[in-house]
Amino acid sequence: MPHVRWLLYRLRNIWHRQVRESDLDAELRFHLDAEAEEQMAAGLPADRARQAARRSLGNLALAKEDARAVWSWGPVERLFQDVRYAIRVLARQRAFTATSLATIVLIVGGTTAVFTLVNAVLLRPLPYPASGRLAIIQAQDPRGQTTLSYADVQTLQGQLSSFEAWGLYRGPGYAGILDENSDHPLPIQDMRITPELFPLLGLRVVLGRPLAPDDATDANPDVAVIGHDLWLTRFGGTPDVLGKSFEFRPGRTVTVVGVAAPGADVPGNWISRPIVWHLIRASERSSSNMRFTVLARLKAARPISAAKAEIAARPPLTDPNGGVNRRVDATPLLDHVVGDSRRVLWVFFGAVMCVLLIGVANLASLQLVRNAGRERELGLRSALGASRWRLIRQLLVESVLLGVVGGAGGLLAASSVVGFVTSMLPANFPRADQIGLDRSVWLFAALVSALVGVTIGIIPALRSIQPRLMERLNEGAGSATLSHRRARIQRGLIAFETAAALVLLVGASLLVNSFGRLMTEDAGMLERDLWVVRGALPMRYRSPADSDFWSSAVRIVRQLPDVESAALVLNDGGPLDGGDIRRAGIVPEGQSAAQGRGLSLSHRNVGDGYFRTLGIPILAGRPILDTDAAGTEGVVVLNQAAAAALWPGEDPLGKRLTGAGKLRVVGVVPDFKLTRLDGEVSLQMYTSIRQQPTLAQMSTIMLRARPGSRSIPDQTKAILLNLEKEMSQVDVLTMPQVRWKLLVSERFRTAVLLVFAGTATFLALVGIFGLVSYAVAQRRREIGLRVALGATYPQVVSLMLRQALVPTILGIVVGTFGALAAGRLLTAFLFGVQPTDPVTFATAIGLFFCAAFVAALFPALRSFRIDPAVALRHE
Amino acid sequence: MKDGQTQFIQGTFELLILRTLIYGPAHGHAIAKHIQDSSETLRIETGSLYPALHRLEAQGLVRPAWRLSDKGKRAKYYELTAAGKRHLTAEQSRWDQFVRAIGRVLQPAESE
Numbered sequence: 001m002p003h004v005r006w007l008l009y010r011l012r013n014i015w016h017r018q019v020r021e022s023d024l025d026a027e028l029r030f031h032l033d034a035e036a037e038e039q040m041a042a043g044l045p046a047d048r049a050r051q052a053a054r055r056s057l058g059n060l061a062l063a064k065e066d067a068r069a070v071w072s073w074g075p076v077e078r079l080f081q082d083v084r085y086a087i088r089v090l091a092r093q094r095a096f097t098a099t100s101l102a103t104i105v106l107i108v109g110g111t112t113a114v115f116t117l118v119n120a121v122l123l124r125p126l127p128y129p130a131s132g133r134l135a136i137i138q139a140q141d142p143r144g145q146t147t148l149s150y151a152d153v154q155t156l157q158g159q160l161s162s163f164e165a166w167g168l169y170r171g172p173g174y175a176g177i178l179d180e181n182s183d184h185p186l187p188i189q190d191m192r193i194t195p196e197l198f199p200l201l202g203l204r205v206v207l208g209r210p211l212a213p214d215d216a217t218d219a220n221p222d223v224a225v226i227g228h229d230l231w232l233t234r235f236g237g238t239p240d241v242l243g244k245s246f247e248f249r250p251g252r253t254v255t256v257v258g259v260a261a262p263g264a265d266v267p268g269n270w271i272s273r274p275i276v277w278h279l280i281r282a283s284e285r286s287s288s289n290m291r292f293t294v295l296a297r298l299k300a301a302r303p304i305s306a307a308k309a310e311i312a313a314r315p316p317l318t319d320p321n322g323g324v325n326r327r328v329d330a331t332p333l334l335d336h337v338v339g340d341s342r343r344v345l346w347v348f349f350g351a352v353m354c355v356l357l358i359g360v361a362n363l364a365s366l367q368l369v370r371n372a373g374r375e376r377e378l379g380l381r382s383a384l385g386a387s388r389w390r391l392i393r394q395l396l397v398e399s400v401l402l403g404v405v406g407g408a409g410g411l412l413a414a415s416s417v418v419g420f421v422t423s424m425l426p427a428n429f430p431r432a433d434q435i436g437l438d439r440s441v442w443l444f445a446a447l448v449s450a451l452v453g454v455t456i457g458i459i460p461a462l463r464s465i466q467p468r469l470m471e472r473l474n475e476g477a478g479s480a481t482l483s484h485r486r487a488r489i490q491r492g493l494i495a496f497e498t499a500a501a502l503v504l505l506v507g508a509s510l511l512v513n514s515f516g517r518l519m520t521e522d523a524g525m526l527e528r529d530l531w532v533v534r535g536a537l538p539m540r541y542r543s544p545a546d547s548d549f550w551s552s553a554v555r556i557v558r559q560l561p562d563v564e565s566a567a568l569v570l571n572d573g574g575p576l577d578g579g580d581i582r583r584a585g586i587v588p589e590g591q592s593a594a595q596g597r598g599l600s601l602s603h604r605n606v607g608d609g610y611f612r613t614l615g616i617p618i619l620a621g622r623p624i625l626d627t628d629a630a631g632t633e634g635v636v637v638l639n640q641a642a643a644a645a646l647w648p649g650e651d652p653l654g655k656r657l658t659g660a661g662k663l664r665v666v667g668v669v670p671d672f673k674l675t676r677l678d679g680e681v682s683l684q685m686y687t688s689i690r691q692q693p694t695l696a697q698m699s700t701i702m703l704r705a706r707p708g709s710r711s712i713p714d715q716t717k718a719i720l721l722n723l724e725k726e727m728s729q730v731d732v733l734t735m736p737q738v739r740w741k742l743l744v745s746e747r748f749r750t751a752v753l754l755v756f757a758g759t760a761t762f763l764a765l766v767g768i769f770g771l772v773s774y775a776v777a778q779r780r781r782e783i784g785l786r787v788a789l790g791a792t793y794p795q796v797v798s799l800m801l802r803q804a805l806v807p808t809i810l811g812i813v814v815g816t817f818g819a820l821a822a823g824r825l826l827t828a829f830l831f832g833v834q835p836t837d838p839v840t841f842a843t844a845i846g847l848f849f850c851a852a853f854v855a856a857l858f859p860a861l862r863s864f865r866i867d868p869a870v871a872l873r874h875e
Numbered sequence: 876m877k878d879g880q881t882q883f884i885q886g887t888f889e890l891l892i893l894r895t896l897i898y899g900p901a902h903g904h905a906i907a908k909h910i911q912d913s914s915e916t917l918r919i920e921t922g923s924l925y926p927a928l929h930r931l932e933a934q935g936l937v938r939p940a941w942r943l944s945d946k947g948k949r950a951k952y953y954e955l956t957a958a959g960k961r962h963l964t965a966e967q968s969r970w971d972q973f974v975r976a977i978g979r980v981l982q983p984a985e986s987e
Contacts (some may be wrong), residue, residue, distance in 0.1 A: 063925060
């Protein structure tokens with residue numbers, strides 16, 4: 001009850017505070033009058049009586065505040081007061097406030113944006129029920145991670161007790177739905193699954209029924225559950241979709257039995273096409289060559305380590321055909337989906353934390369400088385009875401207010417930056433579709449803002465604890481000891497900022513250097529004047545015979561005056577397009593692929609003149625020719641690595657290989673980089689398009705032009721569209737453009753780190769600039785004195801420069817060691833550059849030092865403007 | 876421990892204020908004068924008088940009213956409420972007990 005009364009009393013007083021305030025004044029005034037009258041009655045003269053009365057009451061302001069504390073809402077009211085005061089102070093110091101806010105927006109925005117990525121990709125669970133218990137089961141053979149056959153899974157299911165449910169899928173496969181009315185297929189992806197996959201991943205159907213075990217037949221038409229988006233766009237979202245059939249691949253038809261819930265997808269699938277779900281066919285189950293992605297859910301409370309131990313205890317999987325044994329392993333699904341991006345994101349996070357720390361250091365040093373100008377104000381307030389805690393609170397309220405306002409701006413900035421960054425992400429970046437601002441992002445932004453606010457307030461606030469009242473009240477523009485201590489803190493901050501910025505700068509330089517090397521790495525082709533002309537034919541070109549379209553296109557292209565040579569590569573985007581087609585089980589004639597000796601080769605189906613166009617010499621034998629046509633013996637050209645792998649130490653010419661039909665080796669080309677610029681050169685085989693007809697909807701004409709020719713893009717595009725006006729995705733690229741596209745992941749992380757390094761460097765330079773500017777202003781009198789006593793201006797300038805450059809050099813030394821340590825984290829991302837590369841280090845250090853020197857020089861030169869006569873008189 | 880001590884001292888001060896008001900409404904200055912004069916030794920810190928009065932008001936033990944003082948000026952008078960009177964009686968008997976108890980400990984001979 002008393003509490004309620006107390007609360008009501010205070011609530012009332014919030015509304016009536018004006019009245020209470022004047023009442024209190026009147027009450028105290030009356031007291032003073034009464035006391036004074038009494039003193040006068042005792043014989044004191046009027047003025048002395050008044051003074052005596054005043055003294056008897058003690059500190060009037062404090063008495064008032066104590067009385068007010070009774071009826072006002074103590075802490076809350078005082079907080080409001082502090083906030084009001086802080087707003088006034090900040091509004092008055094506009095330059096300071098703007099600089100601080102901009103910095104806070106920058107660092108809160110940056111950290112929040114990166115955290116949004118980290119949160120969405122690494123921290124948030126996958127969108128499946130009990131997703132923490134989902135694991136992917138893979139086999140490991142000497143060539144790396146592989147998927148498992150249906151029989152493998154049945155063996156494992158019988159042996160392992162750690163898992164309660166299993167689900168298999170194979171896909172996505174690219175396909176399209178043909179529309180009766182249009183020639184443009186609607187792109188879809190088909191996903192072959194076992195019926196258990198839907199319950200395992202918690203996927204539901206919203207219409208019809210899910211797939212059932214006895215749906216698995218080899219019959220055509222097959223049955224399918226279609227994606228929700230496909231239902232809406234293609235079937236108008238009506239229930240009569242059930243029972244409808246459509247062709248999704250030439251000659252393959254499915255009948256719809258159900259519609260999946262929106263968003264149903266397999267883990268880590270980044271292809272954004274509607275999905276058609278159907279069952280793994282009976283024949284695919286019995287084949288040991290048909291491999292599937294295998295997911296399983298751990299039993300409750302069983303850790304992944306227990307499952308791994310159980311798997312390790314069982315014998316490796318044997319191949320029924322006598323191939324190599326394979327070890328099985330289980331990986332938590334999230335780890336598998338995120339893959340290499342984990343490291344990239346943590347590097348980003350580390351980088352943005354560096355930026356955050358530099359920003360905070362800058363803000364703290366800015367606060368120090370600003371509060372230096374307020375020493376008198378603070379001293380005065382404490383002389384008037386403000387408690388130390390009160391002053392500290394005031395400073396903290398100011399900085400936290402900055403933090404909150406800046407943080408809100410940062411969050412706003414982050415939400416727009418995240419959209420931009422997401423659009424820049426490489427297409428295969430895991431979970432990119434799940435990136436967005438959620439509650440943990442908000443919480444993170446709030447936490448960072450609060451931390452920034454408190455941190456930048458606490459340093460100057462703690463300084464104001466020091467009870468050097470007189471020193472503070474006396475402190476003028478030039479006086480000594482306090483500003484010395486302040487300068488020491490500032491120099492420490494500069495050294496710290498320099499070190500952190502240098503670490504980022506070196507890291508970014510390493511990535512830039514590595515990127516540059518990838519762009520210029522010799523792939524073994526003559527890339528000057530080499531053009532790549534790509535296009536996609538409409539869906540009705542679906543017979544292998546339709547590759548004739550391309551042959552005639554090449555013939556026409558060759559007629560162009562600027563074209564020296566041109567050649568086809570079917571069903572491929574040309575060298576370094578980022579994709580690869582592989583043929584497994586290639587062996588020399590007479591050997592069995594099942595002995596584990598079958599090799600996997602990159603396979604390209606090329607036309608006459610391919611190697612000549614690419615500028616690749618023939619080392620032995622001959623290239624693929626126009627005469628290698630249907631009806632003649634199948635031929636193949638190998639690269640050196642493939643030849644050496646198939647026939648070590650022997651001459652491969654004239655020998656035959658099997659696995660992709662029987663082919664005679666007619667030529668050997670040097671190893672050149674076909675699929676990727678880093679890493680080993682793959683084993684390669686080239687066959688003739690006239691002997692191995694393939695689907696050719698997406699194909700490429702490689703073209704060598706006369707030097708300096710600019711008309712190629714327009715002319716070739718015109719030729720293709722002239723031949724088939726419904727041709728899509730027509731693209732004409734130079735090789736640097738091809739590389740640029742190929743290096744999308746490298747480009748992305750280099751760009752992000754460059755932005756961070758640039759920001760960090762900029763902030764550090766601002767810090768240095770500020771330090772010297774302040775030192776010059778602060779030491780006007782001293783400079784004036786020195787000049788008056790005979791110092792030259794260059795001497796004075798170098799004195800001022802030393803202020804900043806000594807801590808900068810210290811920071812560079814520390815930062816160099818930091819970069820040496822941090823560089824190791826980047827090793828996985830570096831190509832052709834050591835993480836300790838001395839040239840990169842020297843460049844980064846040199847650049848930073850020059851920039852720091854300039855940043856310090858400009859304000860230092862201002863000491864020229866100090867006139868000793870004026871400076872000495874000033875005080 | 877320390878907390879109990881201050882409360883005890885504070886409580887006493889407020890007890891004295893309430894006791895003063897038993898003779899009728901009075902303003903702060905008069906209350907201070909009265910306590911000072913009647914105790915002969917206690918010095919009232921004016922700085923803590925008004926906070927104490929406001930506290931009593933907040934607890935509903937006194938009721939404020941603006942009246943003209945005997946010298947014709949507007950002054951804030953405090954008056955005991957019914958709750959204030961009850962509180963005073965209870966506190967006074969507790970104080971008496973306390974004093975007796977202290978007395979017995981300090982001068983055991985006399986109590987025999």
